[in-house]
Amino acid sequence: xxxxxxxxxxxxxxxxxxxxxxxxxxxxxxxxxxxxxxxxxxxxxxxxxxxxxxxxxxxxxxxxxxxxxxxxxxxxxxxxxxxxxxxxxxxxxxxxxxxxxxxxxxxxxxxxxxxxxxxxxxxxxxxxxxxxxxxxxxxxxxxxxxxxxxxxxxxxxxxxxxxxxxxxxxxxxxxxxxxxxxxxxxxxxxxxxxxxxxxxxxxxxxxxxxxxxxxxxxxxxxxxxxxxxxxxxxxxxxxxxxxxxxxxxxxxxxxxxxxxxxxxxxxxxxxxxxxxxxxxxxxxxxxxxxxxxxxxxxxxxxxxxxxxxxxxxxxxxxxxxxxxxxxxxxxxxxxxxxxxxxxxxxxxxxxxxxxxxxxxxxxxxxxxxxxxxx
Ligand code: G3I
Numbered sequence: 086x087x088x089x090x091x092x093x094x095x096x097x098x099x100x101x102x103x104x105x106x107x108x109x110x111x112x113x114x115x116x117x118x119x120x121x122x123x124x125x126x127x128x129x130x131x132x133x134x135x136x137x138x139x140x141x142x143x144x145x146x147x148x149x150x151x152x153x154x155x156x157x158x159x160x161x162x163x164x165x166x167x168x169x170x171x172x173x174x175x176x177x178x179x180x181x182x183x184x185x186x187x188x189x190x191x192x193x194x195x196x197x198x199x200x201x202x203x204x205x206x207x208x209x210x211x212x213x214x215x216x217x218x219x220x221x222x223x224x225x226x227x228x229x230x231x232x233x234x235x236x237x238x239x240x241x242x243x244x245x246x247x248x249x250x251x252x253x254x255x256x257x258x259x260x261x262x263x264x265x266x267x268x269x270x271x272x273x274x275x276x277x278x279x280x281x282x283x284x285x286x287x288x289x290x291x292x293x294x295x296x297x298x299x300x301x302x303x304x305x306x307x308x309x310x311x312x313x314x315x316x317x318x319x320x321x322x323x324x325x326x327x328x329x330x331x332x333x334x335x336x337x338x339x340x341x342x343x344x345x346x347x348x349x350x351x352x353x354x355x356x357x358x359x360x361x362x363x364x365x366x367x368x369x370x371x372x373x374x375x376x377x378x379x380x381x382x383x384x385x386x387x388x389x390x391x392x393x394x395x396x397x398x399x400x401x402x403x404x405x406x407x408x409x410x411x412x413x414x415x416x417x418x419x420x421x422x423x424x425x426x427x428x429x430x431x432x433x434x435x436x437x438x439x440x441x442x443x444x445x446x447x448x449x450x451x452x453x454x455x456x457x458x459x
Contacts, residue, residue, distance in 0.1 A: 128435070128446070129163035129200075131453040137405055138246070139453065140164030140200065141412040142368065145187045148194060151415075153440050158412055159198035161435075164246055166367070166408055167191045168418075171204045172212035176237060180220045183236060192244060203408075204241065205367075206249035206298060207234050208282045210268035217269075226273035231285045238289035247294035247406075249334055249367065250286045251279050255299060255319065257311045264315025279319070280328045287329035297323070298334030298367055305347035313353040324360050333357050336368035338410065339394060341376045341386040346397040358403040366398060368410040370417065370433040371445070374425050383432055388444035391435075395452035407449075414438045 132139035140162040148155040158165070169175050170187040178184050195202040208230060221229050238248060256266035265271055270278045279297075286295050297320065302313050316333070323330045339345055357364060371390045373383045398404045411417045415438035419431050430438065435446035 126450070126454075128161045128449055128453065131450050132407065133163060135399075135453060135456045137399070137407060137453060137456065138164050138201065139407050139449075140166065141409045142166035142168045142205070143412065143416070144168040145170055145190050145194075147416045148191075151440075154413055154416070155194075157436060157440055159194075159200075161412065162198075162200055164201040164203060164406065164408060165191065165195040166203050166205050168205075168411075169212065171237070172206060172209065173217070173233070174212040174214050177214045177216075177233070179214075180216055183240075185240060188241075192241070196244075201246040202241075202244060203246045204238070204248040204293075206252040207237065207286060208250060208254075208270060208278070209252040210266070210270060211253075213269075221269065221273065223273040226270065227278070227281065230270065230274065230278065230282060234282060234285040235289045238286050238293070242290040243292050245290060245293040247296050247332065247365070248286055248290070249298040250282050250295050250330075252298045253300055254279060254297070255312055255315045257308065257315060263318070264312070265319075280323065280326060283323065283328045283330050294331045294363065295329055296332045296334040296365060296367070297330055298336065300336040300338060300368070302335060302353070303337060303339060303343060303345040303350055305344040305349065310349050313349065317353060317356055320357065320360055320362065324362075330362070332363035332365050334365045334367035336410075337366045337394070338368055338370055338372070339390060340372045340374065341383070341390050343371075343390070345394050351397075354398075354401050354403070358401055362403065363405055364398075364401060364403040365406040365408070366395075366404065367406075367408050369394075369407065370410045370419065372419055372423060372433050373431055374419075374423060378427055378429055380432065384444045387432060388448035391445050392448035392452050395449060396455065399452060399456040407453075409434060412436055413440055415440075 128139045141158060143158055143165065148158060167188060170191055175187060176183055192202050254266055255264050257264050259267040263276060265276055283295055299316055302309055302316055320333060354364060371387045373387055376383045376386050411434050413436040414432050414434050417431060417433050419433050425431055435443055435449055437443055
């Protein structure tokens with residue numbers, strides 16, 4: 086699908102003065118790396134030519150199970166996020182034991198394909214081991230959290246592009262004035278757990294970019310507006326207190342119909358940039374749950390949203406990293422987490438279940454190649 090076709094389906098990018106500019110040396114280097122000069126650029130190389138890092142989150146089991154999938158990931162991704170292997174549940178089989186085997190395997194996969202590697206996530210209230218509730222108490226929670234951070238982040242010190250230090254800590258519905266989510270970490274340690282986590286991560290790995298990662302801050306609605314305000318207040322406070330937070334991770338789990346290119350979100354992105362923070366798109370996928378059943382129509386709508394959203398986000402120089410949550414429809418979490426009401430297979434990602442490129446792939450490629458980098 087050409088850019089013109091994408092624009093024709095109503096994703097007109099008002100106010101987006103996009104112009105083609107990229108560093109010729111990068112394009113030549115990237116084209117050379119992909120084979121013959123002038124060869125079609127992979128997503129990682131099209132991104133690289135614009136000073137952007139493109140990658141995806143995948144688990145070890147899928148790379149092991151499907152060599153053609155592993156090949157595509159190796160070709161298309163310049164950075165890799167373990168989908169589950171660096172969460173507490175995977176790392177901590179028991180209170181006094183760590184299991185790094187799967188994390189090491191993915192680190193080696195990434196580095197053997199000249200990819201950068203990032204960690205997800207040091208502090209979250211989900212994906213906790215079964216023993217957590219019976220072992221971690223208000224008396225030991227702070228030590229349990231910092232011991233975990235020191236052990237894990239030190240293990241990978243110097244090898245990580247970045248860490249999602251704290252994930253999804255804001256939930257307005259929980260009713261706190263500061264908007265923080267009522268998690269076990271908050272209840273047992275207090276709101277200071279966030280600052281403590283970032284300081285521990287920075288002490289463990291001074292080289293890693295430290296990220297606060299959040300979801301549902303993109304849409305054009307009152308709920309997202311309230312969440313954006315709370316996240317901005319949290320980040321402003323962290324920066325005021327000289328907490329080593331370097332980037333905001335915006336998960337970007339969108340729907341085909343999400344209006345993410347809205348004025349409120351645009352203001353938020355500028356305010357986050359003005360704090361001196363980088364912005365990373367950390368979990369991009371686009372659900373077709375409410376789209377018509379026809380594959381061609383769905384693929385066009387999804388591609389249009391990828392193009393529109395990324396073209397909008399790439400207007401902000403603070404946006405330097407784009408990571409999709411999966412690369413092939415065969416393995417998307419959405420299949421089990423949020424299936425279509427009609428039961429038809431979902432199609433949220435750049436490759437279909439048979440590892441064929443989709444219009445979404447071309448949409449991402451077009452947005453990357455047209456990005457204006459200052
Ligand atoms: O590996 C086991 C398997 O051995 C077992 O048979 C099976 C059934 O119990 O579970 C498998 O583990 C599952 C794991 O994914 C690997 O597939 C866990 O139950 C399941 O809870 C886990 O779900 C992941 C979830 O985070 C929780 O860790 C999803 O794949 C992953 O996509 C999702 O990702 C989150 C981000 O971390 C944070 N942002 C939202 C995003 C989507 O929910």
